[in-house]
Amino acid sequence: MNKRKLVLVGNGMAGVRCIEEILKHNADLFEITIIGSEPHPNYNRILLSSVLAGDADIRDIVLNDYEWYKKHQIDLHTGQTVTRIDVETKRVFTDQGLVVPYDDLILATGSLPVILPLPGADKQGVISFRDIKDCEAMIEASKQYKKAIVIGGGLLGLEAARGLLNLSMEVSVVHIFENLMERQLDPVASQLLQQELEKQGIRFLMGKQSEAVLGEERVTGLRFKDGSMESADLIVMAVGIKPNVELARQSGIEVNRGVMVNDWMETSLPDVYAVGECAEHRTGVYGLVAPLYEQGMVLAKRLCRIDTPPYEGSVVYTKLKVSGVDVFSAGEFMDGAETRAIRVHDEFSGVYKKIMVRDNKIIGAVLFGDTSDSNRILQMMRSGSSIQDLKRVSILENRSAEANSGNDLVAALSDDEIICGCNGVSKGTIVQAIREKGLCSVEEVKQCTSASRSCGGCKPLVANLLESVLGDSVVVSRKEPICGCTTLSREELVAEIKEKQLTTVKEVMFVLGWKETEGCSKCRPAVNYYLNMIWPEEHEDERESRFVNERMHANIQKDGTYSVVPRMYGGVTSPAELKRIAAVAEKYNVPMVKVTGGQRLDLLGVKKEDLPKIWAELDMPSGFAYGKAIRTVKTCVGSDFCRFGTQNSIRMGIDIEKKFERLNTPAKVKMAVSGCPRNCAESSIKDIGVVGIDGGWEIYVGGNGGVHLRGAELLCKVKTEQEVLEWTGAFLQYYRENANYGERTSQWMERVGLTAVQAVLQDSEMRRQLNERVDKALSVLRDPWQQIMEDKQASRMYEELPVLT
Numbered sequence: 001m002n003k004r005k006l007v008l009v010g011n012g013m014a015g016v017r018c019i020e021e022i023l024k025h026n027a028d029l030f031e032i033t034i035i036g037s038e039p040h041p042n043y044n045r046i047l048l049s050s051v052l053a054g055d056a057d058i059r060d061i062v063l064n065d066y067e068w069y070k071k072h073q074i075d076l077h078t079g080q081t082v083t084r085i086d087v088e089t090k091r092v093f094t095d096q097g098l099v100v101p102y103d104d105l106i107l108a109t110g111s112l113p114v115i116l117p118l119p120g121a122d123k124q125g126v127i128s129f130r131d132i133k134d135c136e137a138m139i140e141a142s143k144q145y146k147k148a149i150v151i152g153g154g155l156l157g158l159e160a161a162r163g164l165l166n167l168s169m170e171v172s173v174v175h176i177f178e179n180l181m182e183r184q185l186d187p188v189a190s191q192l193l194q195q196e197l198e199k200q201g202i203r204f205l206m207g208k209q210s211e212a213v214l215g216e217e218r219v220t221g222l223r224f225k226d227g228s229m230e231s232a233d234l235i236v237m238a239v240g241i242k243p244n245v246e247l248a249r250q251s252g253i254e255v256n257r258g259v260m261v262n263d264w265m266e267t268s269l270p271d272v273y274a275v276g277e278c279a280e281h282r283t284g285v286y287g288l289v290a291p292l293y294e295q296g297m298v299l300a301k302r303l304c305r306i307d308t309p310p311y312e313g314s315v316v317y318t319k320l321k322v323s324g325v326d327v328f329s330a331g332e333f334m335d336g337a338e339t340r341a342i343r344v345h346d347e348f349s350g351v352y353k354k355i356m357v358r359d360n361k362i363i364g365a366v367l368f369g370d371t372s373d374s375n376r377i378l379q380m381m382r383s384g385s386s387i388q389d390l391k392r393v394s395i396l397e398n399r400s401a402e403a404n405s406g407n408d409l410v411a412a413l414s415d416d417e418i419i420c421g422c423n424g425v426s427k428g429t430i431v432q433a434i435r436e437k438g439l440c441s442v443e444e445v446k447q448c449t450s451a452s453r454s455c456g457g458c459k460p461l462v463a464n465l466l467e468s469v470l471g472d473s474v475v476v477s478r479k480e481p482i483c484g485c486t487t488l489s490r491e492e493l494v495a496e497i498k499e500k501q502l503t504t505v506k507e508v509m510f511v512l513g514w515k516e517t518e519g520c521s522k523c524r525p526a527v528n529y530y531l532n533m534i535w536p537e538e539h540e541d542e543r544e545s546r547f548v549n550e551r552m553h554a555n556i557q558k559d560g561t562y563s564v565v566p567r568m569y570g571g572v573t574s575p576a577e578l579k580r581i582a583a584v585a586e587k588y589n590v591p592m593v594k595v596t597g598g599q600r601l602d603l604l605g606v607k608k609e610d611l612p613k614i615w616a617e618l619d620m621p622s623g624f625a626y627g628k629a630i631r632t633v634k635t636c637v638g639s640d641f642c643r644f645g646t647q648n649s650i651r652m653g654i655d656i657e658k659k660f661e662r663l664n665t666p667a668k669v670k671m672a673v674s675g676c677p678r679n680c681a682e683s684s685i686k687d688i689g690v691v692g693i694d695g696g697w698e699i700y701v702g703g704n705g706g707v708h709l710r711g712a713e714l715l716c717k718v719k720t721e722q723e724v725l726e727w728t729g730a731f732l733q734y735y736r737e738n739a740n741y742g743e744r745t746s747q748w749m750e751r752v753g754l755t756a757v758q759a760v761l762q763d764s765e766m767r768r769q770l771n772e773r774v775d776k777a778l779s780v781l782r783d784p785w786q787q788i789m790e791d792k793q794a795s796r797m798y799e800e801l802p803v804l805t
């Protein structure tokens, strides 16, 4: 049988998803050609926000790699734009002279970002945020420039702003209205969101209408209609999108806001279909993947001649992807004459929930601060079930607070509740797949059901579901590949390194069949760390695999200069040290000397070539302020000086720091010792916090005072200073051996739980063995500043190293 020729214009999320569905139904029906303007295989556009925020690498976000196209015999043409469709002869033409005939044609050309027609909008440094190219441009700009303006306080603008903040830029969001995300949030939720983002460091200029982009060749600022101005080196326009319909319009296909389609995604021309953001269905144009995938599923069945209910539109919802902020919105959210609302606003915990009701049915919701009920509420909206017989406020009862764990919460969900909103995958489907196909990792569930394949917001729920179904085999269920270059999880990698006695990064990648021979910026430093941890004496640290700060042994600053933080054990210094610091600062014109949060002195603005000279003249050890290593041990004044002090916190802090300095760890480790439970050294928000009590010490672990605020948990109470050192050593080594590279103790403790850690460390023999291993690791470590000063070759190489971020 002759295959029908199917051509897809647009190699993006909606179109390729439709092709995947077609292949699932019948892989032999079509000869498929895909033409896409971007020079990449299909990637997850949603995760561009994560790439910008530094949580993912471009390579991690590819959805279908080139192999996939080859495997399915798809003729792929990237970097080519279809410029004309000849509907008479049924052929498409590209800007590079390619002519492809079709029997069926799918248009999935997506959207174009709206660019405000401001004078100066064409200057360098004015960009949108839509594709990999934009994302790379922002990352590049952040290396040279300081100040960014994001125009538009919608989902995209806020995610861009958060990403730019992570790239160390100063960020101002310019919004035209008084309330952020006014298309999704009511004024109360908007205000809460603004306050939270302000706390994270974003500035807001509300109710501002932009008038002109300032600058010569490159942007220097923005002028507003009220005459005020704001300076900027980068302007990101995130003021909405418009369906990309020009190709369809020119080809005589009926176009309104989008390409007009009926309930089977058919356009006004025979054999021409449209899906995704470019399509307009019953006046609805969607800008989120869930409805686009629903459209693709209907079209796939239609093209494969499989009976399908028509596409009748979608109930959409949004969640902002900014860490530390939980925001959910669906359907109607503004109060009106015909609607009533059920509201809860807990100002103490910062939780706001509002459910909109009409004719006893839920027609919309806004949740801020706790979005754990979002799936259930969405389900009730979608099913249109009556809430007449329910106790109204029970709809908003916080099930996450009642549940002892995420597993309890997920166990309480009914089988038809949707776990993955983006891909419309229910709990029942996932549970069935886990049981029938023996799945035991989130990655496997993703491959098999598509759950967690898009925004990734449902990953924790999928993981909880795996745990609740698999019970004790949970350890297996947590396994995820360390990056896209390998399928090996951390546990598997560590086991392979030990078993095969692999000793260099290159060897690991070669022997274990890495997809990319050189690895990526995610796995190279991780493998180097695991090798250091496993073979402390045998493995020679591979500096070229480390991030720039660790290679240079100093923190690179925004302007390309470095900072120097010498170690001051327990935050204690001496007149002699202070004199040396002052002399160095004067001699090398150090622009700023600053006291750090960890009770040390930071010399900021040091030129790269001055670093070794400054280290030599300071004659102090490196403070490792740049590394995934033991950082500071902050202390209060303690019993020697403080009238409340029960224990000598300064001595304890110095002893801890002297014992564990230089130790490399999966992520930075901050410690503190307080002389009494008044806790002046803030031990309760440190990775390890020690608190003096009558007759002994309490040791707390897993605290974090950063973006993800977490109180440390009590690990144990001990009597002597020796025991503090013993437990600290055991905890550090257990964390070194079991956490993922880059995972802070707070995240690790969250993942494995205090009880599991206590169960190991309460065994004195285990503590002894762990201490033996940590002592071995410590015994070979030397001060890196000293090493570089002694090694002429190293200091030369050091000057020449290329910058890898």
Ligand SMILES: Cc1cc2nc3c(=O)[nH]c(=O)nc-3n(C[C@H](O)[C@H](O)[C@H](O)COP(=O)(O)OP(=O)(O)OC[C@H]3O[C@@H](n4cnc5c(N)ncnc54)[C@H](O)[C@@H]3O)c2cc1C
Binding pocket: 009, 010, 011, 012, 013, 014, 015, 035, 036, 037, 038, 045, 046, 047, 048, 049, 080, 081, 082, 083, 108, 109, 110, 111, 129, 130, 131, 156, 244, 247, 275, 276, 277, 278, 286, 287, 288, 289, 290, 292, 319, 321, 422, 455
């Ligand atoms: C930063 C960011 C974050 C997002 N976050 C979320 C989120 O959290 N949740 C969510 O649901 N959605 C999110 N979205 C929206 C989501 O990514 C889009 O809805 C989805 O990608 C649209 O898919 P599409 O296939 O219709 O269009 P696209 O993914 O834009 O694909 C269209 C493709 O067609 C190509 N093309 C256009 N014209 C032609 C032509 N003539 N010839 C050849 N190729 C052509 C384009 O270059 C493009 O590659 C986000 C979007 C961005 C930019």
Ligand SMILES: NC(=O)c1ccc[n+]([C@@H]2O[C@H](COP(=O)([O-])OP(=O)(O)OC[C@H]3O[C@@H](n4cnc5c(N)ncnc54)[C@H](O)[C@@H]3O)[C@@H](O)[C@H]2O)c1
Binding pocket: 116, 151, 152, 153, 154, 155, 156, 157, 159, 174, 175, 176, 177, 180, 181, 182, 183, 208, 209, 210, 238, 239, 240, 241, 286, 287, 288, 318, 319, 320, 321
């Ligand atoms: N988490 C998510 O689901 C997510 C994240 C990013 C992007 N997206 C999608 O990407 C698309 C684009 O997002 P978006 O935020 O650009 O679109 P949007 O239309 O949702 O928001 C644009 C915002 O810009 C504001 N605005 C318009 N003109 C302005 C002006 N002159 N000055 C200042 N502000 C102005 C609008 O009031 C609006 O709040 C949408 O479809 C969105 O759903 C979704």
Ligand code: SF4
Binding pocket: 636, 637, 638, 639, 642, 643, 644, 645, 646, 649, 674, 675, 676, 677, 678, 679, 680, 681
């Ligand atoms: S924690 Fe206790 S001992 Fe230390 S300074 Fe505060 S009050 Fe004094």
Ligand code: FES
Binding pocket: 419, 420, 421, 422, 423, 451, 452, 453, 454, 455, 456, 457, 458, 459
């Ligand atoms: S909810 Fe977005 S991937 Fe599952």
